[in-house]
Amino acid sequence: MEEIVRAEGLKKTFTLSKKQQRIERTGETRRVAVNGLSFSAYRGEIYGLLGPNGAGKTTTLRMLSTLIKPDEGDAFLCGHSIVKEPEKVRDVIGFLTSELKLEGFFTPDYLFDFFGAMHGVEKQVLAERKKQLFTRFGIDKFAEVQVKNLSTGMLQKVSLVISIVHDPAVVIFDEPTNGLDVLTAKVVTDFLSELKAMGKSILLSTHIFSLVEKLCDRVGVIIDGKLAAEGTLEEVGKGDLETAFFDLYHAIKGEIV
Amino acid sequence: MKFMALIKKEFHRFFHDPRLIVTMLLPGIIIFLIYTVMGNVIGGSEVETYTFKVYLSGQSAVTQVIETAAESAGHTLEWLPLEDEEEARAAVKSGEATAILAFSENFDGFDGAERGEVKLIYDAMEQASSFFYALSASILEQYGMRFAIVSESLSTDDAIGVEVMTQILPFLLVCFIFSACMSVTLESVAGEKERGTLATILVTSAKRSHIALGKLVPLSCISMLGALSSFLGVALSMPKLMGVSLGFLGGYSVWSYILLLVLILSTVPLVVGAIASVSALSRSVKEATAYTSVLMIFTMVISLVAAFIPAIGDWVVFIPVLNAVVVMQGVLAGGLPVWQSLVGVGLNLAYTALLVFAMTKMLSSEKIIFGK
Numbered sequence A: 001m002e003e004i005v006r007a008e009g010l011k012k013t014f015t016l017s018k019k020q021q022r023i024e025r026t027g028e029t030r031r032v033a034v035n036g037l038s039f040s041a042y043r044g045e046i047y048g049l050l051g052p053n054g055a056g057k058t059t060t061l062r063m064l065s066t067l068i069k070p071d072e073g074d075a076f077l078c079g080h081s082i083v084k085e086p087e088k089v090r091d092v093i094g095f096l097t098s099e100l101k102l103e104g105f106f107t108p109d110y111l112f113d114f115f116g117a118m119h120g121v122e123k124q125v126l127a128e129r130k131k132q133l134f135t136r137f138g139i140d141k142f143a144e145v146q147v148k149n150l151s152t153g154m155l156q157k158v159s160l161v162i163s164i165v166h167d168p169a170v171v172i173f174d175e176p177t178n179g180l181d182v183l184t185a186k187v188v189t190d191f192l193s194e195l196k197a198m199g200k201s202i203l204l205s206t207h208i209f210s211l212v213e214k215l216c217d218r219v220g221v222i223i224d225g226k227l228a229a230e231g232t233l234e235e236v237g238k239g240d241l242e243t244a245f246f247d248l249y250h251a252i253k254g255e256i257v
Numbered sequence B: 001m002k003f004m005a006l007i008k009k010e011f012h013r014f015f016h017d018p019r020l021i022v023t024m025l026l027p028g029i030i031i032f033l034i035y036t037v038m039g040n041v042i043g044g045s046e047v048e049t050y051t052f053k054v055y056l057s058g059q060s061a062v063t064q065v066i067e068t069a070a071e072s073a074g075h076t077l078e079w080l081p082l083e084d085e086e087e088a089r090a091a092v093k094s095g096e097a098t099a100i101l102a103f104s105e106n107f108d109g110f111d112g113a114e115r116g117e118v119k120l121i122y123d124a125m126e127q128a129s130s131f132f133y134a135l136s137a138s139i140l141e142q143y144g145m146r147f148a149i150v151s152e153s154l155s156t157d158d159a160i161g162v163e164v165m166t167q168i169l170p171f172l173l174v175c176f177i178f179s180a181c182m183s184v185t186l187e188s189v190a191g192e193k194e195r196g197t198l199a200t201i202l203v204t205s206a207k208r209s210h211i212a213l214g215k216l217v218p219l220s221c222i223s224m225l226g227a228l229s230s231f232l233g234v235a236l237s238m239p240k241l242m243g244v245s246l247g248f249l250g251g252y253s254v255w256s257y258i259l260l261l262v263l264i265l266s267t268v269p270l271v272v273g274a275i276a277s278v279s280a281l282s283r284s285v286k287e288a289t290a291y292t293s294v295l296m297i298f299t300m301v302i303s304l305v306a307a308f309i310p311a312i313g314d315w316v317v318f319i320p321v322l323n324a325v326v327v328m329q330g331v332l333a334g335g336l337p338v339w340q341s342l343v344g345v346g347l348n349l350a351y352t353a354l355l356v357f358a359m360t361k362m363l364s365s366e367k368i369i370f371g372k
């Protein structure tokens, strides 16, 4: 199997602001969010990073998508280093989180073209891709509607389609179903299955066991910024992912949840 | 291609949103309307034909020429005998009468031994009075220099208006530039950061410097439009408001204008850059607005102060915005402050480049973009 994402000893420490210390009621001034994380995801599979709140999932995915830099370690996406070639990495990945928003004023049609241009996609290729993706996901009828007037489900579809405007090999998705109702969540999970069917590699993070069980081929359990277990769903979950997770958690933190 | 897409997006955002266009052009329109209404109220009637009531003392055939000229233009002219000059002056000042025309003894019979004199007293603030002044002065002048014309205005003269304008115009222009830059830049930079749409662009492979410039260039162009609209608002309403038309600007050389224009143009990106940097640093539009308002008040106060310090030192060219104010005054006062303008333009460009560099750094800084 071909490795498409490889993280090697990623580490990230944040300095906590006074405000953050107050909110979290802590005297610490530094927080190690990701602590020597290594894992590999293979081409064509859906890899799930599973972890509780504050485990460092978002931080890890932000490092992989080159939005923030690791203090130590490196990661390679399609062979490009996130430290040395961040711009190349950005062209081979599609990154999606609920924090990345589309300007409500523009139409899906305009935004698709704009982000296509931002990734340097040829005009002709772009037009063809737009037609294909818009038809496939039923966006064509809404192509000229301002994004702010779209329903949540349609907006989610548009965001998903735009994140793959440049036909990236890897799609990185932070908490894909967080805060979505069941219908919209289904739009997203169906989309991910479609992407897999198109031969894309997907890396997602979540704290929802059922999502991992439903979608992922392989899973990495992340606790306190470290990888606690990694393998196929079968290897890690042994039939019951939830129990397996709590056992891991207990073994590492020494506390019963 | 990425850079062009960024620039186009910014223009598209602005020019396809009537709301934004209106907010940008509104100040100019409002200024024009208010000043025009004010001007009409202050300036009184707007009729094209006047009824002149002119106090006359002494005798001359010229009066007949003036009368014919006035009447052939559709005006009515009524001569009143000048009995008490004080009373007549008060009447002119209050608008009851138009002017006082006083010829010296034996005006027409002048033979070269002694120069004759004609006194013309009017009120520059009154349209009818100014009109009569212009009319009779031009007729009198056709008689050549055989006599002295002594004219006197009872209130603010054009010259005084012009002087006030040279003081206040640069300051007004700075205000317009600042508020125009503020309205677009805050929304576009702080707004995009707050709404999370800036982060979406940062995930693409566009260069950070291109993203920074992709904001600065179009926002500067749009701000210039806004500033221009406000400026036109003033320029067009000035004749009504002050009785001064910006025609006096026509008296300067082309070079003065080019200098002035370049200087103003170079001030806009600097102000946009400053507001954009503040916006990038702020967490929300609200925060950015608060900081920018402080910046704006500060700029206005110093440019107002500079406008009224008559002989400010040359060091002032090193201070952005202030240098523009001072050079503008210089140009309006009829000077051609070449090296000051060039230094000013050069420095503005240098400061702008620094700000673009700073913005690029900010966009690459995870603390600023993703800080908690």
Ligand SMILES: Nc1ncnc2c1ncn2[C@@H]1O[C@H](COP(=O)(O)OP(=O)(O)OP(=O)(O)O)[C@@H](O)[C@H]1O
Pocket (backbone or CB within 6 Å): A014, A015, A016, A017, A020, A031, A032, A033, A051, A052, A053, A054, A055, A056, A057, A058, A059, A060, A207, B370, B371, B372
């Ligand atoms: N920019 C930042 N500044 C300071 N601390 C941060 C920053 N980003 C994350 N952290 C801290 O690092 C830790 C890991 O955060 P992260 O967001 O990566 O966790 P997560 O696994 O995504 O959690 P969640 O399920 O809540 O999204 C948390 O304790 C968080 O408070």
Ligand SMILES: [Mg+2]
Pocket (backbone or CB within 6 Å): A057, A058, A059, A174, A175
């Ligand atoms: Mg998270």
